[in-house]
Amino acid sequence: xxxxxxxxxxxxxxxxxxxxxDAGVDAAVEAADAAGVAWRTASRxxxxxxxxxxxxxxxxxxxAVADRxxxxxxxxxxxxxxxxxxxxxxxxxxxxxxxYLEAIISVQADVRRMNRPLHGVVGVFSASNFPFAFxxxxxxxxxxxxxxxPVVVKAHPAHPLTSELSAEIIRSALPDPALLGLVHxxxxxxxLVQHPDVVAVGFTGSIPGGKxxxxxxxxxxxxxxxxGELGSVNPVVVLPSAAREGLADGFAASLTLGTGxxxxxxxxxxxxxxxxxxxxxxxxVAGSNGSAMLSSRIREGYLQGLERLSKLTxxxxxxxxxxxxxxAPKVFTIDLAAFAAQLPSVAEECFGPSSxxxxxxxxxxxxxxxxxxxGSLTATVHATDTAEAVPVAEALAGKAGRLxxxxxxxxxxxxxxMHHGGPWPASxxxxxxxxxxxxxxxWLRPTAYQGWPQELLPAELRDxxxxxxxxxxxx
Amino acid sequence: xxxxxxxxxxxxxxxxxxxxxDAGVDAAVEAADAAGVAWRTASRxxxxxxxxxxxxxxxxxxxAVADRxxxxxxxxxxxxxxxxxxxxxxxxxxxxxxxYLEAIISVQADVRRMNRPLHGVVGVFSASNFPFAFxxxxxxxxxxxxxxxPVVVKAHPAHPLTSELSAEIIRSALPDPALLGLVHxxxxxxxLVQHPDVVAVGFTGSIPGGKxxxxxxxxxxxxxxxxGELGSVNPVVVLPSAAREGLADGFAASLTLGTGxxxxxxxxxxxxxxxxxxxxxxxxVAGSNGSAMLSSRIREGYLQGLERLSKLTxxxxxxxxxxxxxxAPKVFTIDLAAFAAQLPSVAEECFGPSSxxxxxxxxxxxxxxxxxxxGSLTATVHATDTAEAVPVAEALAGKAGRLxxxxxxxxxxxxxxMHHGGPWPASxxxxxxxxxxxxxxxWLRPTAYQGWPQELLPAELRDxxxxxxxxxxxx
Numbered sequence: 001x002x003x004x005x006x007x008x009x010x011x012x013x014x015x016x017x018x019x020x021x022d023a024g025v026d027a028a029v030e031a032a033d034a035a036g037v038a039w040r041t042a043s044r045x046x047x048x049x050x051x052x053x054x055x056x057x058x059x060x061x062x063x064a065v066a067d068r069x070x071x072x073x074x075x076x077x078x079x080x081x082x083x084x085x086x087x088x089x090x091x092x093x094x095x096x097x098x099x100y101l102e103a104i105i106s107v108q109a110d111v112r113r114m115n116r117p118l119h120g121v122v123g124v125f126s127a128s129n130f131p132f133a134f135x136x137x138x139x140x141x142x143x144x145x146x147x148x149x150p151v152v153v154k155a156h157p158a159h160p161l162t163s164e165l166s167a168e169i170i171r172s173a174l175p176d177p178a179l180l181g182l183v184h185x186x187x188x189x190x191x192l193v194q195h196p197d198v199v200a201v202g203f204t205g206s207i208p209g210g211k212x213x214x215x216x217x218x219x220x221x222x223x224x225x226x227x228g229e230l231g232s233v234n235p236v237v238v239l240p241s242a243a244r245e246g247l248a249d250g251f252a253a254s255l256t257l258g259t260g261x262x263x264x265x266x267x268x269x270x271x272x273x274x275x276x277x278x279x280x281x282x283x284x285v286a287g288s289n290g291s292a293m294l295s296s297r298i299r300e301g302y303l304q305g306l307e308r309l310s311k312l313t314x315x316x317x318x319x320x321x322x323x324x325x326x327x328a329p330k331v332f333t334i335d336l337a338a339f340a341a342q343l344p345s346v347a348e349e350c351f352g353p354s355s356x357x358x359x360x361x362x363x364x365x366x367x368x369x370x371x372x373x374x375g376s377l378t379a380t381v382h383a384t385d386t387a388e389a390v391p392v393a394e395a396l397a398g399k400a401g402r403l404x405x406x407x408x409x410x411x412x413x414x415x416x417x418m419h420h421g422g423p424w425p426a427s428x429x430x431x432x433x434x435x436x437x438x439x440x441x442x443w444l445r446p447t448a449y450q451g452w453p454q455e456l457l458p459a460e461l462r463d464x465x466x467x468x469x470x471x472x473x474x475x
Numbered sequence: 476x477x478x479x480x481x482x483x484x485x486x487x488x489x490x491x492x493x494x495x496x497d498a499g500v501d502a503a504v505e506a507a508d509a510a511g512v513a514w515r516t517a518s519r520x521x522x523x524x525x526x527x528x529x530x531x532x533x534x535x536x537x538x539a540v541a542d543r544x545x546x547x548x549x550x551x552x553x554x555x556x557x558x559x560x561x562x563x564x565x566x567x568x569x570x571x572x573x574x575y576l577e578a579i580i581s582v583q584a585d586v587r588r589m590n591r592p593l594h595g596v597v598g599v600f601s602a603s604n605f606p607f608a609f610x611x612x613x614x615x616x617x618x619x620x621x622x623x624x625p626v627v628v629k630a631h632p633a634h635p636l637t638s639e640l641s642a643e644i645i646r647s648a649l650p651d652p653a654l655l656g657l658v659h660x661x662x663x664x665x666x667l668v669q670h671p672d673v674v675a676v677g678f679t680g681s682i683p684g685g686k687x688x689x690x691x692x693x694x695x696x697x698x699x700x701x702x703g704e705l706g707s708v709n710p711v712v713v714l715p716s717a718a719r720e721g722l723a724d725g726f727a728a729s730l731t732l733g734t735g736x737x738x739x740x741x742x743x744x745x746x747x748x749x750x751x752x753x754x755x756x757x758x759x760v761a762g763s764n765g766s767a768m769l770s771s772r773i774r775e776g777y778l779q780g781l782e783r784l785s786k787l788t789x790x791x792x793x794x795x796x797x798x799x800x801x802x803a804p805k806v807f808t809i810d811l812a813a814f815a816a817q818l819p820s821v822a823e824e825c826f827g828p829s830s831x832x833x834x835x836x837x838x839x840x841x842x843x844x845x846x847x848x849x850g851s852l853t854a855t856v857h858a859t860d861t862a863e864a865v866p867v868a869e870a871l872a873g874k875a876g877r878l879x880x881x882x883x884x885x886x887x888x889x890x891x892x893m894h895h896g897g898p899w900p901a902s903x904x905x906x907x908x909x910x911x912x913x914x915x916x917x918w919l920r921p922t923a924y925q926g927w928p929q930e931l932l933p934a935e936l937r938d939x940x941x942x943x944x945x946x947x948x949x950x
Contacts, residue, residue, distance in 0.1 A: 106888070109890045111890055116872070119873040218693050386930050401921065403927060404927075405926040405931075413584035415584045417579040417581035418923060421920075423594075431919060433921065437579075445906045446913070447876060453861050455861050475572050
């Protein structure tokens with residue numbers, strides 16, 4: 001049985017949800033696969049908009065159950081439901097725009113190509129830290145349904161009831177409820193990734209979790225793409241020219257948002273060796289509050305991470321908030337040479353509200369050390385002198401999927417240009433994003449038609465282009 | 476030592492080329508990686524055109540050495556050099572067009588994204604059957620260099636001297652010869668895919684070869700993308716309405732082209748159970764000629780494949796051509812029910828000039844069996860009645876990357892719309908192509924810039940768009 005837990009008390013509530021049996025997984029996948037045949041050619045924008053409307057209409061029920069399971073609070077959770085609904089709406093726009101099909105016609109060779117949905121089921125593994133936006137109602141589900149693929153989600157055990165309610169609400173807006181399957185339990189997840197009808201897998205979670213899923217996929221007879229978003233330390237570089245105003249407060253706010261449970265949390269801050277600056281960063285964290293983490297397992301992981309970091313100098317510590325699983329924000333400090341000597345272990349992600357301030361004296365030395373970091377989802381530069389930033393920016397461009405100027409990495413806008421991915425271990429497939437319009441590409445494959453008669457071509461590739469999608473004619 | 480062999484005599488010639496040592500592989504990769512830093516930001520179209528011109532200027536030397544190593548003949552080999560040069564020119568056009576960068580600007584969020592080259596070295600495994608177009612001077616090399624990535628090629632042992640000469644000629648046109656490394660030998664190939672500076676691998680070859688490389692990649696600490704083009708049986712469906720005129724001759728010509736050593740060879744032909752039609756297909760093959768295969772190993776593989784097929788009825792056999800490694804074309808036949816009962820083994824690729832004619836009586840039964848085939852690079856329909864073709868076309872669309880109408884699958888046009896890929900085992904990554912303009916995408920990853928100052932943005936993402944690339948502004 002999967003039991004819902006209340007992070008504020010550490011106690012279970014409700015009756016529990018049975019773990020899905022192998023037969024249950026097979027039934028969900030096979031029903032989804034069958035439902036996918038009609039879905040591939042269905043008009044989908046209106047359906048995606050209906051899903052968005054259904055989520056919004058049920059926001060009161062959704063935030064309430066999620067708050068009990070996650071302790072993330074009403075404001076954040078209402079906002080996250082709106083974000084999840086917004087993702088379904090974005091993909092309705094993406095479909096109407098039609099550019100995602102990448103329709104290309106080579107006239108002389110009489111070859112026409114466009115993207116079509118993968119034939120089969122997309123498996124999705126939910127994250128714990130976004131019970132809507134990266135869970136059952138999240139971007140993987142939205143982008144895969146938009147592409148034309150049915151989905152079976154493996155629910156995260158940290159919010160089983162939110163998962164069930166989300167699935168129920170989404171299904172109410174789908175032409176066939178079998179288009180969205182939901183399974184519970186570790187063994188169900190294993191069965192899911194190895195089912196022959198599953199043709200791609202999306203995942204948001206830890207590095208060990210991602211490696212375990214990859215190993216299961218490696219055992220398959222047919223390899224399938226695995227789009228995992230794993231760990232990220234999100235380096236932030238404060239250059240000597242950076243404006244000091246608001247810097248420390250911005251850092252502490254980004255660090256402690258959602259009790260630090262963001263994949264874009266600023267885990268490494270490289271700052272000039274300036275006692276006032278370092279003290280101000282510490283003071284801001286000292287003035288911050290922690291709160292309950294999402295699960296006892298995540299809390300244990302955070303405490304283990306702090307244990308690993310305890311060999312560094314503790315710069316400051318915030319207040320531990322209320323609740324059984326509450327933790328305090330902490331910031332450590334070390335100088336650049338000592339940090340470099342302890343790579344790579346010192347730079348491993350510690351999921352939660354902790355960070356390391358690494359002090360440097362020489363930008364050239366800093367650039368060399370930045371080149372030795374693992375990949376991240378984001379990298380940030382604080383500076384007012386753009387010339388000073390050039391070598392740092394170039395070093396960080398090789399390490400991260402998103403580069404931020406004078407800002408903070410938490411907060412991922414759902415928009416056309418967003419890229420949420422990065423070199424390993426930030427993601428398993430750095431050419432793909434899990435947020436934004438381009439996320440749909442993960443569930444598509446091109447088909448080329450050679451000498452194919454007009455009346456058999458998909459409408460999007462016909463000479464008369466009746467649906468008006470962008471067509472590229474050769475160059 | 477790697478020795479060049481003459482397929483016409485089965486004997487070695489020349490002095491042999493030493494297998495590359497581990498240190499030699501490391502040196503080639505590290506030199507390429509270092510050369511890649513400048514190459515990423517260099518203006519590349521002119522260089523690609525210079526490579527094309529160098530290949531064309533040296534066609535006499537190139538075809539002569541390749542003919543001795545492959546026995547493919549002057550006409551084919553001159554054509555293939557032209558094709559290889561054309562690929563470099565196509566990618567010069569792709570770069571000038573700029574659409575491949577997928578520059579997108581989201582104004583409100585101030586996020587801009589575009590594709591950038593992978594940082595690191597692309598490893599390429601050459602194919603035996605195209606000593607230019609899928610080898611050192613082939614599409615993987617051209618598309619990776621175009622993307623901005625240095626390349627290290629593992630030479631195919633069936634044409635080591637052609638590989639060396641190709642590399643020498645290409646390097647003469649590159650700003651830094653280290654941008655194209657060349658290594659020889661099985662152990663060098665293993666070292667290459669596991670080198671930490673190698674960030675992606677392209678491969679054209681057999682299913683066992685592709686699985687072996689994937690297993691080596693799975694052992695890496697950092698996973699990297701593997702773009703393998705493996706086996707394909709390329710089903711051809713002759714519907715009852717198909718025009719009979721020229722059908723049998725077209726089939727035999729496609730089957731025996733290049734002694735059947737094409738990944739797009741028509742290995743399965745589904746035809747109405749019509750004695751005259753089947754006899755005509757057989758007669759055309761009986762009138763065809765074989766010739767020397769590329770290597771003794773490929774010839775042995777073909778003979779083993781024939782042994783496996785010998786439990787079917789031999790419909791016809793062509794003439795064995797001259798040369799030590801010559802083989803005869805063969806075509807077998809079986810009815811649909813017996814074929815279906817022997818799936819999947821009966822439909823395994825037999826690389827060489829052999830095919831199976833599967834006779835059917837009922838199109839609905841045929842559609843059911845087509846749905847059980849493995850993935851292929853291509854699928855072909857012969858018909859005059861488009862309505863009759865609808866269910867067959869839909870079944871084949873799920874099985875192949877390129878659909879051909881009233882044609883034959885051999886011959887892959889190098890053009891913008893080409894897609895050369897398909898569901899496993901046709902390729903390891905069915906969303907990517909190894910031929911055509913979109914092949915460049917395999918070596919790119921997006922980077923997003925948030926709040927980034929104009930003067931630090933890549934020119935392609937600036938508001939004033941000084942290089943004039945296509946920019947998408949939100950939707």
